[in-house]
Amino acid sequence: MVISIVPRRSQERGHADHGWLKTFHTFAFAAYQDPEHDHFGCLRVINEDRVAPHTGFGTHAHREFEIFSYVVKGQLEHRDSMGNVEILKRGDLQLTSAGTGIRHSEHSYGEEQVHFLQIWSIPTKSGLMPKYYTRHFSDEEKKDKWANIVAPVDAEGVVLDREASGPAPVHSTLSLFASILSPSTTLPYTFQTTLGSTQRKGYIHVIQTSGYNEGSATGAHVKVSVGDGSTVELREGDGAYIMGEAKKVLKVENIGDRSAEVVLFDME
Template sequence: MKLVPRRSTERGHADHGWLKTFHTFSFASYQSSQHDHYGCLRVINEDRVEPHTGFGTHAHREFEIFSYIVSGELEHRDSMGNVEVMKRGDLQMTSAGTGIRHSEHCHGGQQVHFLQIWSIPSTPRLPPQYFTRHFSDEEKKDQWAHIVAPVDAPGVVEKREASGPAPVHSPLHLFATLLSPGKSLSRSFLQASGAQRKGYIHLAQTSGYNPKEASGGHIRVKGAEGEPIELREGDGAYIMAAPGEELTVENVGSSVAEVLLFDME
């Protein structure tokens, strides 16, 4: 297994007043040939939107777009007629397909902090779809919650609201955990016909927007062989693993670590 850190202080970032954002991959004015995408994973934006502001109505095509709410409330409206206010633990997935228009605004008087993630679909020109799921803190406490999976994976229900992972038209699985101090958690990469799996791990920056240094939560990530790496809030790491190879995440800090783990072809 190979682990390559992606430090928070190296991410693209911007403070627009109403929006404070980090970009793991090339996005908007931040462009990097070294960090443009990884497998089918195209965008990980860590956004904070101030009350009574947000992203006005705009168009998307093709991308699978999902929002993972960390804190606050996010109001979503789209051209399919969906209107929803999402809160902590909610996951919204829009398969843009042949084209949709949507808006996203901070709802209520508290800043909303969320991760917006885009993947590239395996099949182009799909009909647009919309899905929501909810995963409680208890479901994620010191265990992996399976929150996104390919539409044809076992246990995936292709309904607007259901239990289990949200369906995505990409070869991507997403797991999340709230790991307590002193606890460790392992996960084996999925078995597949290919010789290698791609992974990405991200530690949400729950302590606040800080582009100058990574602080707050603190985890150690390691495979069965090789040197472990340590990540602070906002840090991530590229992972190259053999199918079935095990990754272990240990919380070596003093606060709960909110960790997202991608497993991809």
């Protein structure tokens, strides 16, 4: 099977500027509806959010989603109906398994805008007991290598404690990796194998670390390629769908003049 890479350009994402919130939607979300970009495998939401100081999302309910936040800059205050209160900072990964239902709020904490990715995935089972997990990954842990920050609950090395080292556990057939790639550096990734399945889906996203930009993507510049010669060039805010076989090698090369922070999803 030929692997294909289909770009998802930054300016083509759903977008809303509410003043207090500036947000991009990779997939259909809220007022942005697009049947061609509704979900990908079990991946349902990738929102790149910027929330102004002293503002945020008031208390609201969720159920039957795995919800995780990847903090890029600033601080994010999380409160929920399970009694969790936490201030998340750069490098923190918070995962809420909403299960039968939770209520939570998210606010910018302090005097600086918070920039984070909000990601939702569809669980493999319904009716789960709600759970909350946090993990921290330093820039050094991501520099020029893949840090595995989220993995299925039954994957090797996954710890089910609220706070621990290693990837946060998710009830989805999804693994999430993050890297901060230096200029002139190439980083390979081999898609995982799952018993009984040879087909994989991937999604890669280049985070807008250099600043908010509604127009055509600028900033960091990477080239993504796979073994059969398919390539695509991406800049900050751009992403790409990847479809093909397990065990195939994907390569991400930083062809720009600055570091590129990227996240990579590997799914059935």
